Amino acid sequence: MTVPESGLPEDAFDALCTVLGQAHVHTGRDDRLGRAGGLSYLDLLRHRGFGEPAVPDAVVAPGDPDEVLRVVEVCAAHDVGIVPFGGGTSVVGGVAALRGDKAAVVVVDLYRLDRLVSVDPVSRLAVFQAGVTGPEAERLLAAHGLTLGHVPQSFERATIGGFAATRSSGQASAGYGRFEDMVEGVRIATPRGDWRLGAAPASAAGPDLRQLVVGSEGAFGVVTEVTVRVRELPTIRRYEGFVLDGWDAGVTAVRTLAQRRVLADVTRLSDPYETDVAFAMSGGWKTALVRRYLRLRKVHEPCLLVLGWEATSKEELAARRHATLRALAGSRPVSLGTPAGESWRHGRFAGPRQRDALLDKGVCVETLETAAYWARLGELRTAVRDALVGSLSAPGRTPVVACHISHAYETGASLYFTVLVPRDADDPETQWRRAKAAACAAIGPLGTITHHHAVGVDHAPYLAAEIGTLGVDVLASVKRTLDPDGVCNPGKLLG
Amino acid sequence: MTVPESGLPEDAFDALCTVLGQAHVHTGRDDRLGRAGGLSYLDLLRHRGFGEPAVPDAVVAPGDPDEVLRVVEVCAAHDVGIVPFGGGTSVVGGVAALRGDKAAVVVVDLYRLDRLVSVDPVSRLAVFQAGVTGPEAERLLAAHGLTLGHVPQSFERATIGGFAATRSSGQASAGYGRFEDMVEGVRIATPRGDWRLGAAPASAAGPDLRQLVVGSEGAFGVVTEVTVRVRELPTIRRYEGFVLDGWDAGVTAVRTLAQRRVLADVTRLSDPYETDVAFAMSGGWKTALVRRYLRLRKVHEPCLLVLGWEATSKEELAARRHATLRALAGSRPVSLGTPAGESWRHGRFAGPRQRDALLDKGVCVETLETAAYWARLGELRTAVRDALVGSLSAPGRTPVVACHISHAYETGASLYFTVLVPRDADDPETQWRRAKAAACAAIGPLGTITHHHAVGVDHAPYLAAEIGTLGVDVLASVKRTLDPDGVCNPGKLLG
Numbered sequence: 010m011t012v013p014e015s016g017l018p019e020d021a022f023d024a025l026c027t028v029l030g031q032a033h034v035h036t037g038r039d040d041r042l043g044r045a046g047g048l049s050y051l052d053l054l055r056h057r058g059f060g061e062p063a064v065p066d067a068v069v070a071p072g073d074p075d076e077v078l079r080v081v082e083v084c085a086a087h088d089v090g091i092v093p094f095g096g097g098t099s100v101v102g103g104v105a106a107l108r109g110d111k112a113a114v115v116v117v118d119l120y121r122l123d124r125l126v127s128v129d130p131v132s133r134l135a136v137f138q139a140g141v142t143g144p145e146a147e148r149l150l151a152a153h154g155l156t157l158g159h160v161p162q163s164f165e166r167a168t169i170g171g172f173a174a175t176r177s178s179g180q181a182s183a184g185y186g187r188f189e190d191m192v193e194g195v196r197i198a199t200p201r202g203d204w205r206l207g208a209a210p211a212s213a214a215g216p217d218l219r220q221l222v223v224g225s226e227g228a229f230g231v232v233t234e235v236t237v238r239v240r241e242l243p244t245i246r247r248y249e250g251f252v253l254d255g256w257d258a259g260v261t262a263v264r265t266l267a268q269r270r271v272l273a274d275v276t277r278l279s280d281p282y283e284t285d286v287a288f289a290m291s292g293g294w295k296t297a298l299v300r301r302y303l304r305l306r307k308v309h310e311p312c313l314l315v316l317g318w319e320a321t322s323k324e325e326l327a328a329r330r331h332a333t334l335r336a337l338a339g340s341r342p343v344s345l346g347t348p349a350g351e352s353w354r355h356g357r358f359a360g361p362r363q364r365d366a367l368l369d370k371g372v373c374v375e376t377l378e379t380a381a382y383w384a385r386l387g388e389l390r391t392a393v394r395d396a397l398v399g400s401l402s403a404p405g406r407t408p409v410v411a412c413h414i415s416h417a418y419e420t421g422a423s424l425y426f427t428v429l430v431p432r433d434a435d436d437p438e439t440q441w442r443r444a445k446a447a448a449c450a451a452i453g454p455l456g457t458i459t460h461h462h463a464v465g466v467d468h469a470p471y472l473a474a475e476i477g478t479l480g481v482d483v484l485a486s487v488k489r490t491l492d493p494d495g496v497c498n499p500g501k502l503l504g
Numbered sequence: 505m506t507v508p509e510s511g512l513p514e515d516a517f518d519a520l521c522t523v524l525g526q527a528h529v530h531t532g533r534d535d536r537l538g539r540a541g542g543l544s545y546l547d548l549l550r551h552r553g554f555g556e557p558a559v560p561d562a563v564v565a566p567g568d569p570d571e572v573l574r575v576v577e578v579c580a581a582h583d584v585g586i587v588p589f590g591g592g593t594s595v596v597g598g599v600a601a602l603r604g605d606k607a608a609v610v611v612v613d614l615y616r617l618d619r620l621v622s623v624d625p626v627s628r629l630a631v632f633q634a635g636v637t638g639p640e641a642e643r644l645l646a647a648h649g650l651t652l653g654h655v656p657q658s659f660e661r662a663t664i665g666g667f668a669a670t671r672s673s674g675q676a677s678a679g680y681g682r683f684e685d686m687v688e689g690v691r692i693a694t695p696r697g698d699w700r701l702g703a704a705p706a707s708a709a710g711p712d713l714r715q716l717v718v719g720s721e722g723a724f725g726v727v728t729e730v731t732v733r734v735r736e737l738p739t740i741r742r743y744e745g746f747v748l749d750g751w752d753a754g755v756t757a758v759r760t761l762a763q764r765r766v767l768a769d770v771t772r773l774s775d776p777y778e779t780d781v782a783f784a785m786s787g788g789w790k791t792a793l794v795r796r797y798l799r800l801r802k803v804h805e806p807c808l809l810v811l812g813w814e815a816t817s818k819e820e821l822a823a824r825r826h827a828t829l830r831a832l833a834g835s836r837p838v839s840l841g842t843p844a845g846e847s848w849r850h851g852r853f854a855g856p857r858q859r860d861a862l863l864d865k866g867v868c869v870e871t872l873e874t875a876a877y878w879a880r881l882g883e884l885r886t887a888v889r890d891a892l893v894g895s896l897s898a899p900g901r902t903p904v905v906a907c908h909i910s911h912a913y914e915t916g917a918s919l920y921f922t923v924l925v926p927r928d929a930d931d932p933e934t935q936w937r938r939a940k941a942a943a944c945a946a947i948g949p950l951g952t953i954t955h956h957h958a959v960g961v962d963h964a965p966y967l968a969a970e971i972g973t974l975g976v977d978v979l980a981s982v983k984r985t986l987d988p989d990g991v992c993n994p995g996k997l998l999g
Contacts, residue, residue, distance in 0.1 A: 132877035176708035209952035210913035220715035382627035418705035457704035
């Protein structure tokens with residue numbers, strides 16, 4: 010693969026070395042290639058020889074929030090673009106090293122911001138530096154008997170700063186909330202200086218500006234610290250599988266749980282297609298027997314429902330489980346027991362690895378997600394499914410499109426689609442772009458363009474339709490205020 | 505009281521009449537005086553002859569969101585200020601008819617925007633026009649078996665649009681959430697045009713701009729419609745009174761309920777001073793006997809705790825009450841039974857009327873509220889109390905300062921102070937300003953300047969300390985984008 014020479018101007022390089030020491034300013038080929046993009050389908054294609062990844066001119070590794078601020082100031086002074094980089098798990102091009110109108114772009118790798126700065130066990134608050142990964146955050150909190158409870162599929166690599174920058178949502182969002190619900194305070198290094206927000210758990214002192222920083226995807230500056238709400242570490246858990254008959258019955262069941270506010274901490278409903286794949290793939294229990302059993306129980310179109318509760322006492326778990334199952338009873342669930350639940354839990358972070366393996370075998374494998382209000386959810390699923398099948402089908406080539414609800418709210422839910430289809434050997438990028446455009450067009454009138462993957466590059470063309478041209482103008486004005494020279498993550502969020 | 509002539513330019517008057525018809529453009533003395541400010545202490549003083557209220561040049565009453573938009577456009581074109589007016593219950597000067605740098609200012613009275621536009625019972629969504637009052641919203645929803653559950657003390661007069669514009673929080677916020685938690689979508693008439701937000705229950709499509717409009721206090725435009733999450737109408741309720749021994753024990757109890765996520769829908773803890781007032785004032789139960797009973801039960805410093813549950817079935821209520829009381833047991837509560845709870849519920853909206861009566865008798869009566877993380881809450885209460893007592897005490901004049909928690913979160917809680925002191929007959933405004941400044945200085949390093957009363961005029965000087973000068977710059981840039989001529993609610997939020 011061709012890696013262009015670093016185009017970082019010498020004076021910028023010198024200034025960065027002055028701030029960080031030369032040991033933390035990397036311009037070598039491998040360092041730069043290793044930070045060239047994230048895990049989007051196009052990123053992965055490019056690292057497999059289809060097209061060229063956008064390679065940064067340097068990778069810098071500041072050691073604390075103050076050094077990040079000085080890096081941002083140096084880059085702004087030298088008109089060099091900045092790409093904040095945590096786990097590099099963006100699936101929408103959020104960490105692509107785009108130059109925009111800049112001569113050079115620097116990746117700010119936050120791995121050295123790895124500290125739990127403070128814990129307030131009374132208020133249940135923890136201050137993390139931005140580069141702490143999911144597992145490390147949990148390990149650091151567990152020493153205090155606490156947990157964050159944020160477990161997106163990217164958990165193993167993604168970071169606290171990235172969770173905040175992208176409005177991440179974890180698999181246990183029904184119990185612990187979305188990441189934005191956990192953010193009590195945030196610190197961001199902008200070209201205009203350090204900005205700290207978060208004085209109290211709730212406030213009426215004007216708009217909630219924390220919610221303007223959460224989801225800003227590095228376009229306003231680099232998130233350097235996040236104050237999060239934490240909870241007592243659960244000591245007991247129970248994950249169970251159930252089957253409901255048909256998608257509509259499944260949706261009604263999850264909606265009932267959400268609206269009666271008795272959701273399990275993990276609540277995940279697969280559609281018949283995804284259930285079929287799960288039954289076929291799961292080695293843990295015997296596929297044929299399960300199908301026979303479900304026919305006996307008169308389930309015609311099985312939809313797998315995984316429910317998981319976590320608690321600090323048996324009594325709490327029993328009471329919450331009882332409330333969930335009581336509300337579920339009307340939907341006539343068929344229990345598959347805890348092995349089916351534990352089987353899901355065991356494989357919960359395996360998606361990205363499976364994807365890599367399939368990509369290596371020439372499969373186009375992509376996921377996309379959206380959310381909508383309950384009344385539109387059925388139509389949305391059908392519309393996106395039809396768009397994907399329509400745009401990806403070809404003679405001898407029929408895509409598999411599976412879907413699940415992984416995040417439920419009182420007023421609606423997310424839909425997460427997994428698509429598998431033989432890769433177009435000649436032009437896989439066009440194949441993907443056609444499907445992406447079709448899916449986004451289907452989503453437009455019914456839901457949000459992204460429930461938890463953020464905007465990045467891939468969704469930027471669709472943002473204006475969702476938040477209005479006034480919304481885009483508002484975001485652009487905020488960016489001009491905090492980043493007057495436009496050095497912060499060029500080409501992301503606002504395109 | 506002197507009411508100045510209307511200074512509305514003739515061409516602006518004509519243009520407003522063209523949009524609304526002359527019947528809805530009011531320039532008479534009484535109409536204008538009746539919309540001159542809200543219910544802040546200074547507003548109430550001015551209507552009692554201390555100082556002059558800011559009287560608008562006209563009051564206009566558009567009939568729907570489109571007419572509001574046209575009014576906003578006309579005012580922007582004629583460089584006339586706009587003050588949105590719902591129930592007029594702002595206690596921080598939020599509806600004062602300030603001119604700023606404009607020659608004239610018009611109050612936009614939203615009382616004709618009184619419709620429930622639509623209900624989606626599946627998604628549990630309702631779209632309200634901005635002028636619908638609290639009771640009317642509940643009446644309209646009850647016909648569908650639904651409720652909003654938002655009951656601030658201003659409930660009887662305040663409006664849906666005002667709730668959104670000010671980040672209102674109701675007495676049942678522990679169960680139903682703050683108003684911002686209920687807002688799924690919002691429509692705002694800005695000088696740059698109509699802006700609608702809200703595509704899904706949750707989204708990662710950039711920052712949550714709904715949370716930028718919620719709390720914008722009319723500074724970006726006029727909120728004309730709000731889409732709110734609604735719930736099934738409760739069919740059963742239970743309000744109970746308890747007493748805990750001492751403020752610290754009370755705070756620990758409420759914190760435990762919040763962190764175990766078993767708060768009652770209404771959870772309200774009075775400090776010993778407020779408890780003393782409550783015991784003395786409450787006619788419903790016999791004060792002396794209560795005190796004797798509590799001494800027998802070895803309660804030395806009683807703090808009243810009101811807990812209220814609302815549910816759709818006996819079983820749900822029993823289960824939730826059981827979970828609350830189980831978590832409360834360690835705090836050794838002494839039950840006062842349901843009459844004490846119902847007594848509070850009965851008088852829950854009486855505050856403003858009692859205040860009017862006391863003001864008429866020459867008492868300076870004011871409330872102020874803040875919020876902080878749990879670890880700072882004790883210090884915050886002491887600091888604000890000391891500031892109020894110190895700034896208001898004079899020979900023969902000792903203020904009564906009572907405090908309660910009315911909104912609790914996992915990480916902290918609100919504190920609501922009520923202050924009574926003989927009014928300074930010569931210069932009541934300076935007396936108030938001295939106390940306000942002292943209280944705000946005490947709050948600054950510990951909590952938020954306002955938990956649910958908004959910024960308005962009174963808190964504007966303290967906003968920058970809380971959100972930073974960058975925060976103020978960001979809000980100012982958003983305002984410039986949406987309201988380039990600065991006609992929207994001059995002098996509020998950003999001062």
